Amino acid sequence: MYETHVGSPRNRVDGRKKVTGTAPYAAEFTAPDLAQGYVVNSAIAKGRITAIDTKDALAVPGVIQVFTHQNRPRTAWRSTAYQDEVAPPGKPFRPLYDERIHYSGQPIALVVAEDFEIARYAASLVRVSYEAEQHQTDLTKVREQAYTPKYRTSMGPPSPRGDAEAAFGRSPVKVEGSYRIAVEHHNPMEPHASTVVWEGDGKITVHDKIQGCQNTQRYIRQVFGLSASDVHVISPYVGGAFGSGLRPQYQLFLAVMAALELKRSVRVVLTRDQMFTFTYRPDGLQEVAMAANEDGALQAIRHDLIGNTSTFEDYTEQTVGWSGMTYHCENYKGTYKVAQLDTYTPGDMRAPGAPTGLFPSESAVDELCHKLGMDPLKFRLKNYNQVDEATGKPFTSKELRAALQLGAERFGWSKRNHKPRSMKEGNELIGWGMAVGMWEAAMQKTAARAVLTIDGKLEVASASADIGTGTYTIMAQIAADALGLPIEKVTALLGDSSLPSAPVEGGSWGAASTGTAVELACHAVREKLFGYARGINDSPLGAAGVNEVQFREGRIALISDPSRFVTIQDAMVAGGVDRIEAEETASPSKITMLKYSSYAHSAAFVEVRVDEELGVVRVTRVVQAIAAGRILNPKTARSQILGGTVFGIGMALHEESMADHNLGRFMNHNIAEYHIPVNADVPNIDVIFVDEHDDLTSPIGVKGLGEIGICASPAAIANAVFHATGKRIRELPITIDKIL
Ligand code: MOS
Numbered sequence: 001m002y003e004t005h006v007g008s009p010r011n012r013v014d015g016r017k018k019v020t021g022t023a024p025y026a027a028e029f030t031a032p033d034l035a036q037g038y039v040v041n042s043a044i045a046k047g048r049i050t051a052i053d054t055k056d057a058l059a060v061p062g063v064i065q066v067f068t069h070q071n072r073p074r075t076a077w078r079s080t081a082y083q084d085e086v087a088p089p090g091k092p093f094r095p096l097y098d099e100r101i102h103y104s105g106q107p108i109a110l111v112v113a114e115d116f117e118i119a120r121y122a123a124s125l126v127r128v129s130y131e132a133e134q135h136q137t138d139l140t141k142v143r144e145q146a147y148t149p150k151y152r153t154s155m156g157p158p159s160p161r162g163d164a165e166a167a168f169g170r171s172p173v174k175v176e177g178s179y180r181i182a183v184e185h186h187n188p189m190e191p192h193a194s195t196v197v198w199e200g201d202g203k204i205t206v207h208d209k210i211q212g213c214q215n216t217q218r219y220i221r222q223v224f225g226l227s228a229s230d231v232h233v234i235s236p237y238v239g240g241a242f243g244s245g246l247r248p249q250y251q252l253f254l255a256v257m258a259a260l261e262l263k264r265s266v267r268v269v270l271t272r273d274q275m276f277t278f279t280y281r282p283d284g285l286q287e288v289a290m291a292a293n294e295d296g297a298l299q300a301i302r303h304d305l306i307g308n309t310s311t312f313e314d315y316t317e318q319t320v321g322w323s324g325m326t327y328h329c330e331n332y333k334g335t336y337k338v339a340q341l342d343t344y345t346p347g348d349m350r351a352p353g354a355p356t357g358l359f360p361s362e363s364a365v366d367e368l369c370h371k372l373g374m375d376p377l378k379f380r381l382k383n384y385n386q387v388d389e390a391t392g393k394p395f396t397s398k399e400l401r402a403a404l405q406l407g408a409e410r411f412g413w414s415k416r417n418h419k420p421r422s423m424k425e426g427n428e429l430i431g432w433g434m435a436v437g438m439w440e441a442a443m444q445k446t447a448a449r450a451v452l453t454i455d456g457k458l459e460v461a462s463a464s465a466d467i468g469t470g471t472y473t474i475m476a477q478i479a480a481d482a483l484g485l486p487i488e489k490v491t492a493l494l495g496d497s498s499l500p501s502a503p504v505e506g507g508s509w510g511a512a513s514t515g516t517a518v519e520l521a522c523h524a525v526r527e528k529l530f531g532y533a534r535g536i537n538d539s540p541l542g543a544a545g546v547n548e549v550q551f552r553e554g555r556i557a558l559i560s561d562p563s564r565f566v567t568i569q570d571a572m573v574a575g576g577v578d579r580i581e582a583e584e585t586a587s588p589s590k591i592t593m594l595k596y597s598s599y600a601h602s603a604a605f606v607e608v609r610v611d612e613e614l615g616v617v618r619v620t621r622v623v624q625a626i627a628a629g630r631i632l633n634p635k636t637a638r639s640q641i642l643g644g645t646v647f648g649i650g651m652a653l654h655e656e657s658m659a660d661h662n663l664g665r666f667m668n669h670n671i672a673e674y675h676i677p678v679n680a681d682v683p684n685i686d687v688i689f690v691d692e693h694d695d696l697t698s699p700i701g702v703k704g705l706g707e708i709g710i711c712a713s714p715a716a717i718a719n720a721v722f723h724a725t726g727k728r729i730r731e732l733p734i735t736i737d738k739i740l
Pocket of ligand 1: 211241242243244246348349350351352505506507508
């Protein structure tokens with residue numbers, strides 16, 4: 001039987017390179033005569049630099065230059081208004097712009113030397129005098145100053161409906177609580193780095209750690225006043241990013257500035273400590289109230305949030321809307337305000353706003369069920385909604401019911417005794433918890449090119465990225481099927497600014513967008529190829545139309561009689577060509593955007609074991625059932641959900657960036673003290689993909705999987721902890737001190 005590539009569990013085409021360390025990251029590209037930069041960061045959180053003495057640093061043999069705001073080339077910041085592709089409203093931070101200090105860790109100097117160790121040593125000799133001003137980095141101290149910001153595109157809270165206050169007041173069963181989740185840093189394995197290769201004559205090739213090479217290219221062009229032909233960005237691999245690579249970060253500016261000024265290749269790599277000196281998942285003070293009738297019918301939802309932003313940009317994310325979309329409820333009101341802190345602007349971190357908004361709302365549901373004496377699964381099925389009540393639009397598809405049922409069955413949920421502290425083994429209390437998740441299923445305008453050559457090889461290319469999600473692989477699968485070629489004959493290219501236009505890879509839209517673009521480009525090639533095959537004298541394909549033939553194993557054959565075929569080579573020879581090229585652009589459907597709401601859904605079931613004496617929580621079992629449209633590659637898809645679940649375990653139990661507000665700085669800026677789940681913290685995770693047909697979100701039926709895996713898991717873990725211990729913990733991470 002002929003097996004298609006799409007839908008089959010294929011290994012990642014870049015897998016061997018990634019695990020053998022031969023997939024080059026930004027800091028691994030090199031150039032002759034490469035100089036190395038080391039960043040000096042501000043020691044205060046607010047104020048100004050009164051003096052900066054670089055004499056000693058410059059005297060170190062091998063130091064080439066020390067850049068500060070005082071000698072920063074004037075070419076930099078030609079355009080001070082430029083906002084990158086994903087910038088929130090405001091003025092993006094400008095490294096070395098002037099003497100002002102906006103946050104602790106702000107880059108204030110770049111030492112460039114012949115090698116890294118010299119640069120690092122010389123950086124320790126840069127003497128800085130400051131005039132400090134009173135800073136504020138504690139969100140709880142500025143909640144009174146919170147204001148309604150200019151929201152990022154479609155990030156405002158949904159419109160209120162009904163009268164949440166009144167309904168809450170008159171409902172018999174209600175819960176109310178304040179919630180908070182620790183600030184988190186992305187901590188990808190690959191640190192942020194930029195290697196800028198000086199090509200002479202004002203031209204540079206840039207290797208940047210970024211989720212979208214054209215975002216980097218536009219940033220450099222705008223900020224330094226260069227033309228597109230002067231700046232080539234090549235970033236074929238990304239060692240994880242989780243959103244930290246959506247926006248160009250400061251090492252890029254510094255490396256480009258130094259290279260242009262010194263007319264020499266320069267690399268700037270941030271240390272792990274310095275990875276804590278820019279973007280992070282924001283802090284937020286949340287209040288959630290929910291009320292139901294005695295029969296469990298949900299009556300009212302209120303969800304309010306005060307999040308933090310910086311003094312220079314208004315960062316917001318969709319957080320309070322989820323509670324109003326997950327269930328049928330006639331009365332909903334959500335508010336989202338921000339308060340400014342003397343920190344860097346927070347940024348998108350894997351499913352920005354979703355696990356953060358769903359942790360309080362799915363905890364409140366669990367609490368409500370406990371008060372009602374109702375099974376949380378039964379509650380969720382009873383209050384199930386078929387339309388997005390925030391907009392009144394139907395969902396393009398929503399197989400959450402199947403996910404809930406299949407997940408519960410696999411987990412054995414029906415055997416749950418709903419009483420907290422009802423299961424125990426030795427010293428360990430056992431708890432079972434569940435939650436649902438949602439994430440927007442989006443598609444973005446993306447172009448791709450396909451080139452078929454007479455040797456039977458196919459190359460597909462787009463300026464997209466593969467942030468570890470498997471984009472290369474699904475591009476190759478889709479292309480191989482479109483032209484009926486073995487996957488080994490297909491090469492996928494991305495991460496190069498000279499390739500057809502693509503947005504940053506984020507928001508889980510990569511597969512739907514790049515995948516559709518690749519399919520369109522390959523179909524255009526197929527049409528041309530078919531034309532040549534039909535043009536052959538006495539063509540075996542006769543008068544067949546393109547829909548009456550199949551492209552398989554290098555042949556174009558009649559579906560009705562596969563023994564009548566033309567090979568790709570013969571078709572191209574007949575057409576007098578040795579290559580066929582096509583470029584196509586995929587765009588989201590305007591009708592879908594106008595008439596429908598499109599989301600991926602998940603149901604997470606979790607078992608935890610809590611040591612009664614030590615307070616240690618271990619996740620021992622997870623079932624995640626996912627409804628996310630068509631699954632292009634069950635293997636890479638499962639990996640996406642595993643990664644998301646592990647992120648959820650991190651949020652629930654481990655991850656916490658701790659600030660010292662006296663210093664206005666994050667103190668645990670390394671992976672020894674910033675805890676992330678390790679293998680011993682991760683149990684077997686059972687992933688189920690339910691059948692879901694959706695041709696409205698994207699033509700290839702895909703909804704995206706990069707983020708849905710994290711959405712439900714933190715709340716499910718917290719709910720399991722409640723079931724085990726009887727303690728409702730409203731602040732993440734759930735650490736030992738909160739259990740005991
Ligand atoms: Mo994602 S937080 O859009 O990389």
